[in-house]
Amino acid sequence: MNNRKRYPRLFKFIKSLVRFVYPKMTVLGWENLPEEPSIIIANHCQLHGPIACELYLPKNFYTWCAAQMMTLKDVPGYAYSDFWSQKPRALRPLYKLAAYLIAPLSVVIFNSARTIAVHRDRHLLSTLRDSLCLLQEGNHIVIFPEENKPHNHILYDFQEGFVDVARLYHKHTGREISFVPLYIAPKLKQMHFGRPIPFSADTPIHDERRRICDALMRKITDIAVSLPEHTVIPYRNISKRDYPTNVRKEEKS
Numbered sequence: 001m002n003n004r005k006r007y008p009r010l011f012k013f014i015k016s017l018v019r020f021v022y023p024k025m026t027v028l029g030w031e032n033l034p035e036e037p038s039i040i041i042a043n044h045c046q047l048h049g050p051i052a053c054e055l056y057l058p059k060n061f062y063t064w065c066a067a068q069m070m071t072l073k074d075v076p077g078y079a080y081s082d083f084w085s086q087k088p089r090a091l092r093p094l095y096k097l098a099a100y101l102i103a104p105l106s107v108v109i110f111n112s113a114r115t116i117a118v119h120r121d122r123h124l125l126s127t128l129r130d131s132l133c134l135l136q137e138g139n140h141i142v143i144f145p146e147e148n149k150p151h152n153h154i155l156y157d158f159q160e161g162f163v164d165v166a167r168l169y170h171k172h173t174g175r176e177i178s179f180v181p182l183y184i185a186p187k188l189k190q191m192h193f194g195r196p197i198p199f200s201a202d203t204p205i206h207d208e209r210r211r212i213c214d215a216l217m218r219k220i221t222d223i224a225v226s227l228p229e230h231t232v233i234p235y236r237n238i239s240k241r242d243y244p245t246n247v248r249k250e251e252k253s
Contacts, residue, residue, distance in 0.1 A: 004070070004111045011112035014105075018051065023186070025056045029193030034178050037135040038196060039165060041216045042182035043155055043224075044144040045233035046083070049184050052191060053142050054113050062134050063142040064162075065115035067123070075103035083237050116141065131165050132172060141165070142182070145213075146235040153244040154224045155217055156235040160209035166199035167208075176201055181216050183223040185246075187230040194219045 040061070042049055053063050068078035076099040084095035116130050131141055146156040169177045178196035185192070197215050200208055224232065224246045232244050 004117075006112045007108045008112060010108055014109060015054070015113075019055055022051060022055060023189050025052050025184075025186075025189050025191055027056055027191045027193070032193045032195050033140075033180060034196055036175070036177075037138055037169075038140050038178045038180050039135075039162070040140055040142040040180050040182050040193075041158075041162070041220075042142060042144055042184055043220060044146050044235045045184050045186055046235070046237055048186040048233055049144050052184055052186070056191065057142070059114065060139045061142055062114045062116055062139055064118045064127075064131075064144070065110050065113075067117040067119045067127075069106050070110045070115070070117055072103055072107050075106045076100045079103075079106065086236055086238055088239070128165060128168055132168050135165075135169055135177065136173065148236065151217055152221055153248055154221045154232055154246065158213040158217055160213050163199070163209040163212045164205070166212075167201070167205055170199065170201045179212055179216060181219040181223065183220050183227075185224070185227060185230055186233050188227060190227070192223050192227070194223050 042053070044050075050063055050065070053061060066078060066082070068074035076096075079102060080096050080099040084092070084099065087095050116127060116134070118127050134141060143162045145158040145160075145162050147159050149157040151157045163179075166177045166179070169175065176199045178198045180196045181194035183192045183194070184190075197212060197219070199212065203211065227246060229245055229247045232246055234243060
């Protein structure tokens with residue numbers, strides 16, 4: 001984490017531009033955040049989640065970021081696959097070109113922002129180590145764990161591996177950290193923290209992964225459906241005409 005090549009002046013300039021053009025978000029539910037470190041779990045809503053968290057959460061919040069988005073040679077392939085591979089076939093060559101064009105900007109932004117590089121190979125331990133260090137220093141961590149499998153009209157299924165950070169934290173501190181659900185609603189210009197879910201160190205980890213993920217997906221969904229009707233920005237960058245709302249069709253009729 002400390003070996004990155006950062007670009008503080010350029011990043012500060014880019015961030016100020018983004019703050020100027022990006023809608024102001026209101027953060028609600030601060031009373032649900034524990035005073036001690038916690039792990040925030042949020043819906044990704046494409047680029048809106050990382051942007052909103054960088055702009056509108058305090059400096060002691062650090063976000064997990066795919067390591068591929070921080071390395072020049074890896075950005076094009078990862079960006080196209082993760083962001084644009086479901087675009088109409090005729091437009092895909094343009095998006096492949098865009099994936100190459102954004103690569104230098106991606107490297108500047110994600111290496112300079114408050115991020116933790118997430119590796120899914122032999123370097124995974126460095127992700128866990130960096131996360132643990134930041135938590136022990138009193139910081140909070142933000143994770144967007146959705147993967148490419150729809151769960152309901154609000155969320156895609158969660159990858160479960162992030163729960164292991166809580167196990168590592170308990171091993172080193174003896175304390176049970178909490179997971180805090182966060183629903184980001186760009187169309188409402190709002191971010192909503194929900195009530196925390198404590199980690200249980202006494203439960204077998206494979207059961208605890210499932211319990212935590214199910215509870216978080218349920219709570220984020222509950223927050224979303226409790227709000228005024230609005231368009232939900234899905235995890236996948238699908239056609240905007242296919243974006244759902246927080247109200248199911250059968251509930252409208």
